[in-house]
Amino acid sequence: MYLKPSLLYILFACMQYSFAQVEIMVDTNTHIPNTVDSLILNFNETAKDTVLSIPMLPAIQFYTDVWKNENTRSAYLIKKDTTYVLPIENANTGSFVFPCQGKVCSPYGMRSGRMHTGMDIKQNYGDSICAAWNGVVRMARMGYYGYGGIVVIRHDNGLETIYAHLSRISVLPNQKVKAGDLIGKAGRTGRATTEHLHFETRFLYEYFNPKTIIDFESGQLISDTLIVKNGKFYAKQEINKITDEEIIPSSSLTDSLLIQNTVMPADSIATPTTNNDPPKVNSNAIYKPKYHIIKQGDTLYQIAKKHRTSINKLCEINKLKETDILSIGQKIKLP
Numbered sequence: 001m002y003l004k005p006s007l008l009y010i011l012f013a014c015m016q017y018s019f020a021q022v023e024i025m026v027d028t029n030t031h032i033p034n035t036v037d038s039l040i041l042n043f044n045e046t047a048k049d050t051v052l053s054i055p056m057l058p059a060i061q062f063y064t065d066v067w068k069n070e071n072t073r074s075a076y077l078i079k080k081d082t083t084y085v086l087p088i089e090n091a092n093t094g095s096f097v098f099p100c101q102g103k104v105c106s107p108y109g110m111r112s113g114r115m116h117t118g119m120d121i122k123q124n125y126g127d128s129i130c131a132a133w134n135g136v137v138r139m140a141r142m143g144y145y146g147y148g149g150i151v152v153i154r155h156d157n158g159l160e161t162i163y164a165h166l167s168r169i170s171v172l173p174n175q176k177v178k179a180g181d182l183i184g185k186a187g188r189t190g191r192a193t194t195e196h197l198h199f200e201t202r203f204l205y206e207y208f209n210p211k212t213i214i215d216f217e218s219g220q221l222i223s224d225t226l227i228v229k230n231g232k233f234y235a236k237q238e239i240n241k242i243t244d245e246e247i248i249p250s251s252s253l254t255d256s257l258l259i260q261n262t263v264m265p266a267d268s269i270a271t272p273t274t275n276n277d278p279p280k281v282n283s284n285a286i287y288k289p290k291y292h293i294i295k296q297g298d299t300l301y302q303i304a305k306k307h308r309t310s311i312n313k314l315c316e317i318n319k320l321k322e323t324d325i326l327s328i329g330q331k332i333k334l335p
């Protein structure tokens, strides 16, 4: 497909405007900027046709794999030696809207030996589900594993919200949405025994307890800032739980998006990749993938339990199906 330089320029200009406050790697040469070029190469075939209609790619400064429509996760991006200080809301995210009415029927956490990665909110069939903040729909599809009908929205602060078990989806991938916009109808598609919304909050593809930032009784936010340190998630008021001697000075908790990289030297920050591989991270980074080598009698259930994760997560990161047969000596990547 031939992409008109003028349209590319508009996209580029929008991106520059949106992220004027934060550092992103953008080639400012004239002609077609390299970064935009590689952005478009990163889009899948269907997305290529719609990329020019996306007014901005939210939180592009965090997501070095840029933008994928197929899966909830496509790379490991969180750097364990980086402290991320994220405003829950900014001018682009708008104000939080609780995605539906209803009571929590199953909380986040371990549930019969599996990690339950979101909050379940009881719904009636066909109840309206809304976007929690302004953002751009990254995924919208039916029949996605245990999630069934799923919508994933990426927001400008770097968070993603996931809405699952939907009976109908009212948005398309790459569509811009506003907080409170209808995105679908509740149902029990996928692995669900009753009509409910499965709602997740994620940052850089890592899920965290939505209760860290949202009060599910009142439907209100309980923090204006999310802090991600050593891969763990904290509300601003939980800052005293961070045991490291490096306490984040309160003066750094400003409205602007801020990353504090206190350990990693600047030249070891992962550079955006132009293919589908996970980004290459310098070996100085603390995060290194861990593996479990399959022994006789191992099951995904046992491995998940032992490493405090879920079968779903193991399947997702190893591109396995729950029913796949494991072979002795096989390396299973751990989250």
Ligand SMILES: [Zn+2]
Pocket (backbone or CB within 6 Å): 106, 116, 117, 118, 119, 120, 197, 198, 199
């Ligand atoms: Zn759920």
